[in-house]
Structure formats: structure tokens, C-alpha cells
Amino acid sequence: DTGVSQDPRHKITKRGQNVTFRCDPISEHNRLYWYRQTLGQGPEFLTYFQNEAQLEKSRLLSDRFSAERPKGSFSTLEIQRTEQGDSAMYLCASTGGGETQYFGPGTRLLVL
């Protein structure tokens, strides 16, 4: 499968715990995005990487959130001290510079 992959697909955690999600973009795509989608809503932009550089962060990305893309390939999104309001689907997308963003299957997070 040469599409965008995300791991894990589902995560259940207790409030206060840290979680980390991984995204593997389409090979050679230099642009990578993270979005968050809550129930019944459309996805909302969180952050953008061009190669390994994080060039844009949304105000939705509080200090408890950190994202990396250390070698310009896969990316990780970490949430520290999770809160119930963090429960959502976290989506990753990549593009090689074209206008179409290709999305992964998402990681569904449930914070108890």
C-alpha cells in the first residue's frame, strides 16, 4: 500500500497520560499536514511541515501538543497530559506540492 498510513488506528487512554501518534506520508511527499476532527465536524488544521521544518501551527495546537518530522519522512504528534477534550480523530495528509492532499485513515483517540 503506497498511501498515507497512520498508527495506531485507535487509542484509548486515561486523562493525564501522554500519547504519541505516527504518520507515514506517501513516499517522496515533502509536505505533511495534521488535522483534528471532532464528532460531527469537518477536519481542522493543526500544523504543517515542509520536509523537516514545521512552518505553521494553528492556535488549536496548545502547549501540550508537539509535532516532529525529524528526517523529513514520517511525523509524530504527541499530546501530553491528555484531557477529555482531546478526544477526536487525528488525521494526517501529505502532498508533493500539488493542490490535492492525500489523507491517511486517521487515529481515533478516546480520553477517559
Added chain:
Amino acid sequence: SQQGEEDPQALSIQEGENATMNCSYKTSINNLQWYRQNSGRGLVHLILIRSNEREKHSGRLRVTLDTSKKSSSLLITASRAADTASYFCATDSPLFRAGTASKLTFGTGTRLQVTL
């Protein structure tokens, strides 16, 4: 924040009928895209229409764009049960610190149910 609204929020039709979904947005755009999302899954890109285009076709899909009204519509002809999904419109917004890159701003989606 959400860029726009899809209308209707939910639509139920029978197989073989046509489904029309509308999208309104607020700011000027370079392009508008439609995505499909099956329940609990990622988004699948359907079609992109640029701001200087008025209509575009792809298979059973027809998209129109009216930039003067800041609205778009997606028509799915001869619907099938497999078309059951949520449909989102998305507009591009520039990322000012990222050169030519842009982010997508999504609407709230239309949930389409196609029954046999």
C-alpha cells in the same frame, strides 16, 4: 473555525436517484475541493475545481462553482449504496509563512444515506 456550511446536513435517497449537496464559504479562494469520508475512516479526494472554473465533471460527479455567491454544489448521479458517506467541501487558505503551501478549511459536511 469552519470555513463554510454544507447543505443539507443529512440527505437520504434511494439507489438510482441523484444527490445534490451544496457548500457555501466565506473568503476568496484559489480552489475548492470535495472529499468523501466513510464512517470512522480517512478522507478520499473526489474532485477539485479552480476559482476560474464554473463546472467540472468526473464520472458520476458534477461540481459547480459560483465565486460571486461563494458557493459550490456537488451532484452525484445514479447513486449507489456504496455512495453512503459524509461529503465535505474544503477551500484552500494560504499558509503565509510556508511559501506556496496552503491548508484546507473544511465545512461541516453532508451525511448521505443511499438505500436499496
